[in-house]
């Protein structure tokens with residue numbers, strides 16, 4: 001693997017929280033980072049809409065000279081936020097960027113790495129409608145909005161968030177082993193953090209309704225995680241330590257998932 005000094009890594013959501021922490025760490029190690037965000041980034045783009053995503057892809061390709069060694073999709077929003085926008089930013093703003101930069105990753109000199117930032121909301125949010133997750137995966141925005149219309153307030157935001165992050169995790173699981181990804185020497189994996197103290201989580205904590213719900217989340221390791229901890233895990237998943245990692249969704253959540261559903265993993269399948 002080339003040293004960090006020779007690596008070019010794109011990060012969406014690089015201006016704040018986990019993305020900013022990762023950017024600092026990679027840059028201090030000499031990597032060439034292309035940050036993509038609404039503000040304070042190399043590529044200023046709004047990933048909530050088609051034009052912004054296309055602009056992010058073409059400007060990133062220009063800056064990278066057509067070849068990328070790594071991509072981390074950390075841009076995201078969380079409750080309280082418009083549920084339809086949660087889907088368009090967290091799901092479409094992730095999958096379209098990953099797909100749009102695939103060819104640049106395939107021409108890396110080393111085994112390229114993609115780390116999609118999912119969430120432990122994928123496993124600990126109850127009653128997320130399967131139809132919403134599948135509508136995301138089918139890119140059926142009209143159906144997503146129709147399903148979300150059946151919910152209101154806090155429930156619609158929590159469900160939109162969990163569905164967007166589950167779609168990201170499933171996209172990774174479904175795509176990673178394929179010819180397009182593993183077969184093109186690109187490792188596609190996801191990280192699923194728990195409650196990490198960043199501006200996003202603080203926004204939830206400051207909200208009257210969500211604040212109380214977040215504070216009741218059991219975290220056996222004690223307290224919220226830090227963006228630096230998650231950045232270290234992502235760095236590992238960008239390194240050659242991840243050459244043999246393909247389609248994994250790594251939960252780093254202080255034990256919330258293990259506490260709430262201890263026996264739901266591992267599960268074998270029946271033939």
Ligand code: NAI
Nearest residue numbers: 013015016017018038046047048075076119195196198200
């Ligand atoms: P943050 O709010 O500190 O950073 C998110 C970044 O995404 C910001 O810089 C923001 O400007 C950018 N962003 C938002 N909407 C955008 C848009 N339309 N176009 C371009 N950029 C946009 O949040 P944090 O916590 O660092 O979140 C990073 C990722 O981690 C998100 O995907 C989030 O869902 C996920 N996550 C966060 C957890 C937490 O507890 N903080 C837990 C699990 C997952």
